[in-house]
Amino acid sequence: MVKAEEGSELFCKYYERWIRMYKEGAIREVTMKKYEITLVWLQKLVPDLRLSGLNRITYQQLLNDYAVYHERQTTMDFHHQLKAAVLDAVDEGFIDRDPTRKAIIKGKAPKEKKIKYLNQFELHTLLVHLHLTPEINWDWFIFIIAKTGMRFSEALALTPKDFDFSHQSLIVNKTWDYKGNGGFLPTKNNSSVRKIQLDWQTIIKFSELIRDLPEDKPIFVKGPVYNSTVNDRLERYCKDLGIPVISVHGLRHTHASLLLFAGVSIASVARRLGHASMTTTQKTYIHIIQELENRDIDLVMRSMAGLV
Incomplete structure (x- = not known):
């Protein structure tokens, strides 16, 4: 992966490159689609956020904005998919510190899901x-x-x-x-x-x-x-x-x-x-x-x- 100069790359662009490099062809297609849905939400919520601007505050705000539309467990999954890419960006030196540390997971109250079955x-x-x-x-x-x-x-x-x-x-x-x-x-x-x-x-x-x-x-x-x-x-x-x-x-x-x-x-x-x-x-x-x-x-x- 070519190092983005001084972390100026858009976060959503970096994430897209990351999933193409490390996930595409290595995981089931149905799982890959989940990563691509996460990418769509990044493009919607933080289209202008650059790696250099990714810190605990901006990352937490991203999670909070996502949680407005999703249940807590879905927000947790979103966080986990982003965190893997962010930690790689930290390792590469694109980001100084881990912005996902101590992230708070919020979300809408889950709907009561009573399974349907026959007696x-x-x-x-x-x-x-x-x-x-x-x-x-x-x-x-x-x-x-x-x-x-x-x-x-x-x-x-x-x-x-x-x-x-x-x-x-x-x-x-x-x-x-x-x-x-x-x-x-x-x-x-x-x-x-x-x-x-x-x-x-x-x-x-x-x-x-x-x-x-x-x-x-x-x-x-x-x-x-x-x-x-x-x-x-x-x-x-x-x-x-x-x-x-x-x-x-x-x-x-x-x-x-x-x-x-x-x-x-x-x-x-x-x-x-x-x-x-x-x-x-x-x-x-x-x-x-x-x-x-x-x-x-x-x-x-x-x-x-x-x-x-």
């Missing part, structure tokens, strides 16, 4: 009304996500060789680039590489469905794929059946919630979903976990009362 009866109602034809269709896609809790991109990437029929399991080790030009991509994180156990009815159905399909080709991908295609189909089913309208991602939440209500441990649910840690599972399903804890308290009280 067991509603899910059963949906599954029995799917048009599960002798050939693969989008209803089978809905079916397999409901049965496994896979992410949309993970299910798209399924190939016949991912089914281990002898061990009644499904191997998840890749995703499909449906937002880009197609093709296989790595999973979201290392924990997303996993084996998901399947019930024997699902194993039998898919062993017949994929018998004559190419081993290494995606089962569900026949051309360009859009998330809205499946979500619209699922929405029509929900409305016709009089059950809550959920998205395909809501099927993943449904799968997890049914397991938690059935008494499956958080650790097992986290592994099945491919979460990086149990903390992610706990944060995502906090409402369900609290409900289960209340149920446990009632059980404890009844058990203790019976000891007298």
Whole structure:
């Protein structure tokens, strides 16, 4: 990277050069887009700020201005993406001191996010009304996500060789680039590489469905794929059946919630979903976990009362 003379380069220009040099081609495209969105906000909020003018006051003002439009966690992510570039600028001598030191993260109060999922009866109602034809269709896609809790991109990437029929399991080790030009991509994180156990009815159905399909080709991908295609189909089913309208991602939440209500441990649910840690599972399903804890308290009280 050519040293900018006396830090006179615009901060947004430096950041753009930085992400092209160090991030482009080294990170997933979806992550790269987040850095590019950060660049857009820099261009909007501080188009004339130069590296030489970057200090704790101007940096804090930048964070404060960004926080007006975003929640605290989003502002924290914005800060982290900028900080990596700023520290490199300090190392290069473009900036005398680290302006990100002791930065205060603010932001709008987060909206209450209650996940949408179906109860067991509603899910059963949906599954029995799917048009599960002798050939693969989008209803089978809905079916397999409901049965496994896979992410949309993970299910798209399924190939016949991912089914281990002898061990009644499904191997998840890749995703499909449906937002880009197609093709296989790595999973979201290392924990997303996993084996998901399947019930024997699902194993039998898919062993017949994929018998004559190419081993290494995606089962569900026949051309360009859009998330809205499946979500619209699922929405029509929900409305016709009089059950809550959920998205395909809501099927993943449904799968997890049914397991938690059935008494499956958080650790097992986290592994099945491919979460990086149990903390992610706990944060995502906090409402369900609290409900289960209340149920446990009632059980404890009844058990203790019976000891007298």
